[in-house]
Amino acid sequence: MxxxxxxxxxxxxxxxxxxxxxxxxxxxxxxxxxxxxxxxxxxxxxxxxxxxxxxxxxYVTDGRFMNDFNELVGLISGNSSGKTSKRRTFSDGEKNKILEEWKKVEATGNKTKAAFAREIGVGYQTFINWLRS
Structure with missing residues (x-):
């Protein structure tokens, strides 16, 4: 290949x-x-x-194939969030669960906000905005 x-x-x-x-x-x-x-x-x-x-x-001219392929490459190369070019929308319930999980993680002091945001597949600024609201 x-x-x-x-x-x-x-x-x-x-x-x-x-x-x-x-x-x-x-x-x-x-x-x-x-x-x-x-x-x-x-x-x-x-x-x-x-x-x-x-x-x-x-199939390099097939957009869906290329999205899947790029996601695979990202996952293999260490992009643990598995991001693709499509934006992910979170429901209010999902946001609340993530914020509850952050409170637990924050209490241990083992992770930064940026590391946590990357781990869950959310942009850092988006995560900060959730914390402020």
Whole structure:
């Protein structure tokens, strides 16, 4: 998989415009094709890369897939909150339970407000606003 991704990056970096393929699907230089009289079809290298990635199960043009993938990467890399690009809304009951839990944690003196907010997946400023209200 890693090699496929590296290959995709290299393909996109080296091809600034279209690539040209013969009827058999082989890449060919446009000048060479014209000199030899070989008909070619222009192909956007991005489309070619997307097809290769999708064949391997990586649907980079599917927003939901990318959200799930980014969440997975975040969780693996230590983002314990599992945040995605979507905002989470908390009910009043959930806020009250979180604030009650904070009172218990605060009494132990083992965590900062910022660490607690990160742990529960709430922005620090949002958590502070809850404490003030």
């Amino acid at each position: 890693r090699e496929l991704i590296k290959e995709a990056i290299a393909d996109l970096k080296k091809n600034e415009g279209f690539i040209y393929v013969t009827a058999e699907g082989k890449r060919i230089d446009l000048h060479e094709a014209a000199t030899r009289g070989i008909p070619v079809t222009p192909v956007n290298p991005k489309d070619d890369v997307i097809k290769k990635l999708e064949a391997a199960g990586l």
